[in-house]
Amino acid sequence: MAAGRCALGCALVLTLMPVAQAAVPTVHGLALYDNPMLPADFDHFPYVNPRAPKGGTLVRSVQGSFDSTNPMIINGTAAAGLKALGSGLVYESLMVHSTDEPFTEYGLIASGIRLNPARRWIEFDIHSDARFSDGVPVTAADVKFSFELLRQQGLPLYRGYYADVLDVTLPNPSTVRFALAENNSRELPLILGQFPILPAHIWRGRDFTRPTLDIPIGSGPYRVTKVSPGSQIEYQRNPEYWGRDRPVNRGRYNPDRIIYDYYRDDSVALEAFLAGQVDYRLETSSSRWMNDYRGPAVARGDIQKITVKRGSPAPMQAWVMNLRNPMFQDKRVREALALAFDFDTVNRLFFYQLYQRTQSFFEDSDMGATGSPQGKELALLRTLGTKIPPAVIDNALPDNTVLHRYQRLDKAFHLLQQAGYQIKQQRLVDATGKAFTFELLLSDSGLQRLALPYVQNLARLGIQVRISVIDPAQYQIRLQQHRFDMIHDVFGQSNSPGNEQRYYWTSDYADVPESNNTPGIKNPAIDALVDALIRADTREDLLAATRALDRLLRFNAYVVPLYHAAGYNMALSRRLNRPVLQPRYGVDIESWWLTPSAGETR
Known part of the structure; x- marks a missing residue:
């Protein structure tokens, strides 16, 4: 009897004990x-030189200003680096x-x-x-x-x-x-x-949200040694850095000092580079790339120009309309504004035919939408039901490159008429007689050249646009407060888009200061597609979601797509060296190193 009770009790105890789970392996x-x-x-990343020499001072230029050493908060403009x-x-x-x-x-x-x-x-x-x-x-x-x-x-x-x-x-x-x-x-x-x-x-008990110019304390390979607000920030390699021999760091972070010099005007920054005061430039102007890299340093071979193939999708560079403004709520109006941008003329006159017109938010990758939706993309779009109009599935993707400039303007004017606008005294007005006029807000004076032909085309439609170029600090404030009509913005993408897409496109971030949803998009269908993208379990599911998202963003004409280059145009000082083998999906400047000049003092 006692033995029976023991057997029963032991069995009960075993039943109540949790089943042992296999240990989760520790991975690197x-x-x-x-x-x-x-x-x-x-031992090291394949694309680095593990024996790269340490030493020298790398100087880089930055346009604009800064007033904070905290890059993790909304307030203030953080220093480069x-x-x-x-x-x-x-x-x-x-x-x-x-x-x-x-x-x-x-x-x-x-x-x-x-x-x-x-x-x-x-x-x-x-x-x-x-x-x-x-x-x-x-x-x-x-x-x-x-x-x-x-x-x-x-x-x-x-x-x-x-x-x-x-x-x-x-x-x-x-x-x-x-x-x-x-x-x-x-x-x-x-x-x-x-x-x-x-x-x-360091941070416990302090107000983290306020900008600061204090020397930051981190665990990285460099210490900040000099902070001149709006002028210069200097980093010194930490000789006691704990992670110097970690495999992910070997062959990287090679200069002894890194200096970021600030310039209010990029043309002045270019002159500083040509004079040997700066070691590296990422050139974004085709005109400067073709015409302005001249002088004794170039003739001596002290400066090299290279174009590096881009390993990720081309960014969507665009004029961005503020959807919080009622004048941009009508999709037909947005389509008309996109049609007014004459890429072919701009590319020929200003860009030496070096650029291509951007169509997709995932340009130059397999993640962009093409043709009619098929397979998993089509199935995903159909799950949206009445959240999207049938035209998203049934109609071809918008393509503003197939029409001549005058055809585009004619189509744009008909769209504006359908939206209730008409011409009165050579001005486009709505049903109440209010003129269609807005501000194109810029922080970079170099963009005026791109903006002027666009503004002239809009004037042909009766739309009056004023271009305002303001200080970067003021621009940042207006951007945070969403006090703009149209701006220039760039939406970059990685090879594996994910959670950041919420920050770019979803309703939750439309009214959040400093989010990348600068257009202010609030669309339940886009919210659903972003969720599908984030929760994709396979690459195939991810591609279906990115293509569907791309299709819907383009269908709604939220931005005026501009252009992209085939790769990165870079100008380097002869002192700056790169590993022979370059990474497949981008550029790792931290793996470059310097050959110090004789008697280098900077």
Whole structure:
């Protein structure tokens, strides 16, 4: 009898005990869909020179001004060299992106990573050697503090990126765990590796939201040694940097000093480069690229011009209409404004036929929409039901390149008539007699040349546009407050778009200051497609979602697409060297190094 009771009791105890789960393996990196390309014992990224010499001073030019050393908040304009996401000169993140892979990250501050197979949590072990520049160890508590501070008081992008993080806990002093919502985006575990780790002992109790010019304390390879607001910021390589021998850093961060010099006018910055005072320029003007790189330094071969193939989608550069303004609410009006941009003439007269007209928000990639929707893209669009008009599926994609300029203007005028506008005394007016007039707001005087032909074409339609070029600081304030009619903006894309698309296009961010949804798009169908994109489990599902999103954005004519170049036009000082093997999906300037000039003093 006693034996029977024991057997019964033991059986009950065994029934109530939790079933042991297989241990989640600790890994050195994560890839979005497959496995990381590099093994756990990799020595360095394939595209770096691990024996690159250290030393020298790299000088770069920046146009504009700055008044803060905090790049993670809305207020103020942060100095160049300080990043809001990913590892940089001063602040580091848990993981580092490999430019040789579409979306793979390897541990930096994180010495080990464990991802729950159901993707409901991820753990990061903090490297025991990690130190801030003041010598204080980096702990899991610093990671937790940083995440909570950034999501609560930082840029809106942090709330968008990390919306599906439910909780942050510390299983032990050297491990941080993030609990993730069910059906979270596949990229969420990777982008959790991107936020900057801040020292809690510096920021706790301080007002994080106010701009500051204090010397920042981070764990990165450089320290800020000089801050001249609006003029210059200087970084010095930290000889005691804890992570110098981490595989993701070997062969990178080579100059002893990095200086960013600020210029109010880019033509002055170009002259400084030609005079040997600056080492590197990313040239965005075709006219300057073709005509202005002349002089003794060029003749001596002290300056080289190179064009680097772009490894990611071409950015959507555009005139952006503010949909918060009633005059831009009518899709026919937006289509008309897009038709008025005469790319062919601008490209011939100003750009030496070097550019191509941008059509897609994922240009030069397999992620853009083409032809009629097919397969998974079509199925996804059909799930939207009445959220989209049938024309999204049934009609061809808009193509403003097939018509002659006068045909485009004629079509634009008919669209404006359909929207209720008419010409009176050579001005386009609505039914109440109010003239169609607006402001094109710019912070870069160099864009006036591009704007003037567009404004002239709009004048042919009876639309009066005034071009206003204002100081970058004032421009930033007006942008934050959404006090503009039309601006110039650029929407960049990666090879693996994800959570940032919320920040670009969704209703939740239409009225948030400093978000990338500068048009103010509020469209439930686009919200749904962004969710589908974020939650895609396979590359095939991702492509279906990006193509559907691209199709709907183009259908609604939210922006006036401009142009893109075939690659990056770069001018380099002869002192600046690049590895022979370049990464496949971008440019890693941090892997370049300097050959110091004889008697170098700068």
